[in-house]
Amino acid sequence: MRALGAGIGWRPEIADAVERMPGIDWVEAVAENVCPGHLPPSLLRLRERGVTVVPHGVSLGLGGADRPDPHRLTALAERAEALGSPLVTEHIAFVRAGGPLTASPLLEAGHLLPVPRTRDALDVLCENVRIAQDALPVPLAVENIAALLSWPGEEMTEGQFLYDLADRTGVRLLIDVANLHTNHVNRGEDPAEALGELPLEAIAYVHVAGGVERDGVWHDSHAHPVPAPVLAVLTDLASRVSPPGVLLERDENFPEPAELEGELAAIRAAVERGRGQRPRAGTGGARAAVTAGSVTTAVTATGGTTGTAVRTAPPAPAPDLTAHPRATAPAPVAAPSPARQRLAVAQAALLSALVGGTPVPEGFDRVRVGVQARALAAKRADVVGKVAPELPVILGESYRSAFLGYAHGHPMTGGYRRDALDFAEHLLRAGDVRDAAARGALREWWLERSGPAPRSHRPGARLARATRRVLLGR
Numbered sequence: 111m112r113a114l115g116a117g118i119g120w121r122p123e124i125a126d127a128v129e130r131m132p133g134i135d136w137v138e139a140v141a142e143n144v145c146p147g148h149l150p151p152s153l154l155r156l157r158e159r160g161v162t163v164v165p166h167g168v169s170l171g172l173g174g175a176d177r178p179d180p181h182r183l184t185a186l187a188e189r190a191e192a193l194g195s196p197l198v199t200e201h202i203a204f205v206r207a208g209g210p211l212t213a214s215p216l217l218e219a220g221h222l223l224p225v226p227r228t229r230d231a232l233d234v235l236c237e238n239v240r241i242a243q244d245a246l247p248v249p250l251a252v253e254n255i256a257a258l259l260s261w262p263g264e265e266m267t268e269g270q271f272l273y274d275l276a277d278r279t280g281v282r283l284l285i286d287v288a289n290l291h292t293n294h295v296n297r298g299e300d301p302a303e304a305l306g307e308l309p310l311e312a313i314a315y316v317h318v319a320g321g322v323e324r325d326g327v328w329h330d331s332h333a334h335p336v337p338a339p340v341l342a343v344l345t346d347l348a349s350r351v352s353p354p355g356v357l358l359e360r361d362e363n364f365p366e367p368a369e370l371e372g373e374l375a376a377i378r379a380a381v382e383r384g385r386g387q388r389p390r391a392g393t394g395g396a397r398a399a400v401t402a403g404s405v406t407t408a409v410t411a412t413g414g415t416t417g418t419a420v421r422t423a424p425p426a427p428a429p430d431l432t433a434h435p436r437a438t439a440p441a442p443v444a445a446p447s448p449a450r451q452r453l454a455v456a457q458a459a460l461l462s463a464l465v466g467g468t469p470v471p472e473g474f475d476r477v478r479v480g481v482q483a484r485a486l487a488a489k490r491a492d493v494v495g496k497v498a499p500e501l502p503v504i505l506g507e508s509y510r511s512a513f514l515g516y517a518h519g520h521p522m523t524g525g526y527r528r529d530a531l532d533f534a535e536h537l538l539r540a541g542d543v544r545d546a547a548a549r550g551a552l553r554e555w556w557l558e559r560s561g562p563a564p565r566s567h568r569p570g571a572r573l574a575r576a577t578r579r580v581l582l583g584r
Contacts, residue, residue, distance in 0.1 A: 114162060114315055114355025116378060118370065121360070123306040125152035127367040133374070133500040136162035138357055139193070141185070142169055146192035157194065165189040172238045172252065173225035174204035175211055175446075175454035183245040185552040188246050197249045200242070200282050202235065211446055217461050218522040220490050220529075223482075226261035226456065228269045239279045251282035253315035253321045256292035256321075256330035258482045262473025269307025270297060276312040283308070287343040288330060288359075294339075295328035296478075300411035301343045305350060315355030318344055318377050332363035334374050341380040346478060348384025358379060359454070360493075389558035463548055465521040487517040490529065498530035505543070512537065531560055 115135030120128055128137060129152055137156060139245040144150070144165065153163055170178055190198045202283040203222035208214045225231045243250050264341060266274070268290075276283055318341075320334035336358070347353065347527070358374055421497050446454075464483045470476045491513040495502045502509040516536050522529045535555040536542075543549040 113352075114164075114357075116374060117162075117315075117355060117357040118374065119166075119359045119361070120153065120356060121364070122150065122152075122157075124360070124364050124370070125539060127370065128152070129155060130366065131371060131374075134161060136355060136357070138164045138199075138359075139168045141165035141167040141198070142187045144189055144193070146188045148351065149192060153193070163193040164195050165193060165198050167198065168222065169205055170200045170242065171205040173198055173202050173231065173235050173458055174206060174238075175234060175450050176206075176209065178238050178241050178245070180245070182391045184552060187246050190246065195248060195252055197282070198246055199253060199314070201253045201255050202272075203255045204457050207454065207457040209454075210450060212442075212458045214458055214462075215521075216523060217458070217465055218524065219461055220467065220522050220526065222255045222487050222494065223457075223461070223464075223569075224255060224257040224259070224261065226270065226453075227264040227266040228261075229265060230452065230453050232266075232271060232274055233447070233449045235275060235454050236278045239281050239425070240273070242333055243279070243281065249282060249314075251284045253284035253286055253317065254289050256286070256289040256328075258296055258327060258485060259475060259478040260297050267304065267307060268293065269304040273307055273309050276522070281312075283312045283313035284315060284317060285313055285345060285347065286319070288317065288319040288321060288336070288340045290343050291323060291337075291340045292328045292330045293324075295323065302346055305343075305347055311349040311350065313353060315357060316344065316347065317357055317359055318351045319359040327478075329485065332359050333360065335365075338375065338455065341376060344380045345384040345387070346382040349387040350384075350387070353381065354517065367543075373435075386447060408450065409468045452573075462521075465517075467519065487514050490517050490522060490526075490565065493526050494530045495539075497526045498534075498555075500547065500555055501530060501534065501552075506548070512542065535560070 116126055117136040117138060118131065120133060120137035122143075137153075139153060142240075144153070152443070157163055163187065168184065171183050172178060178427065186198055186200075189195075201222050202225060203223055204219070205222060206216060206218045209216040225235065239252065252275070254268060272283060275281060281339065287301070290299075290304055293299045293304075294301050318330045318336055319330065320547045321328055321330045321332075321334045322334050323329070324576060326442055344356070356377055357369070358377060360370065364370075416474075454469070459468075459473070460469045460479075463470045464486055470479045491510055494513065495509065505512060513533060516533050520532065520536065524532075534552055538549070538553055538556060543552055
């Protein structure tokens with residue numbers, strides 16, 4: 111299969127602009143926002159033109175303590191088949207915690223959270239990736255995520271963690287250079303060291319995105335232009351290997367098409383700069399690699415060493431995305447391992463502190479946990495406002511403050527649609543909506559959506575429903 115080339119994240123808000131953009135070889139669509147039986151006409155037109163479409167999942171939670179949900183895996187597989195995709199992608203993250211493994215309520219983060227870089231977490235992640243690989247009809251690639259906080263007691267660097275994951279499972283890597291920059295600002299991790307430790311031959315493609323720094327914390331917002339430091343990380347990566355594909359992500363605050371095209375041009379230029387920095391074979395600056403076990407020592411042409419790097423992979427050709435590592439037969443489901451149980455307890459304690467207001471687990475930076483908690487609540491407010499756009503209209507300027515107050519003591523236990531309904535019900539029960547017109551509109555909105563079927567607007571049906579409520583209340 112040919113390399114992917116240059117692409118952009120397809121979003122409904124910029125669908126028309128993406129179709130008209132020159133030089134777009136492929137697009138990536140959020141898997142959960144695509145219905146296999148009702149594909150957006152824009153994606154269908156792109157496919158007809160030969161543009162590759164890759165579904166990008168955000169809710170599988172491969173880094174969580176539980177095994178992947180079979181229903182979510184089936185949904186991801188259906189989207190890959192409906193789009194004719196050469197691969198699917200997900201994240202190295204956990205998105206929910208609690209439940210049977212901890213005998214506690216299941217909590218949803220509503221966002222991608224980092225897994226600890228420990229042997230326990232790696233063992234669980236590898237098993238989860240293998241389960242996903244067996245359930246999917248095409249190869250899987252997994253993405254490194256941005257993090258606002260660090261786990262205490264980590265045993266590996268990010269590069270070592272990703273290397274071992276790819277080595278043990280054969281999974282491909284989706285490297286997000288913006289996330290490497292985020293972790294540099296927030297956790298003091300050197301992007302060059304991470305790139306030096308990666309198995310470069312396992313890279314499926316690369317993400318590039320913008321963000322913003324507030325109070326010394328970098329937020330991977332996907333709502334701002336790509337900054338120079340992120341492009342520098344991309345150039346560094348391209349100086350080591352030819353990325354099979356590079357994609358611009360933008361999720362909010364969409365600029366004019368010309369600005370997006372300018373960012374794509376800057377991304378292409380960064381890749382070209384990196385390509386120009388690769389040492390040519392036989393030149394005085396070329397380096398040979400003397401390998402001993404898993405450690406590679408870089409040796410200059412004059413014989414001096416320049417230090418060591420863990421498992422530095424040599425530049426490799428683009429991976430064959432059609433090669434799909436699958437087990438010959440599914441392994442029987444065993445009882446949860448001790449590693450899963452330990453990881454479950456640790457993730458549930460952290461997520462409960464983030465969304466439920468429980469004490470911060472020992473060893474975590476309390477300030478950073480607070481920053482992450484506020485970021486999660488803010489994202490919930492934003493997404494609920496998009497999923498249920500009537501709520502910000504009904505509540506006006508008070509919507510955001512009301513939702514943030516609600517989120518502080520009410521963790522999300524289902525999806526965002528359920529969250530919107532629970533929020534509206536909470537406001538109605540608490541009597542927090544003082545304006546009579548807004549309260550009436552909110553009540554009608556909630557009644558219309560909370561039942562098993564939409565409410566009828568016929569007077570006779572409303573009278574019958576009211577009569578039943580009176581009779582059942584006696």
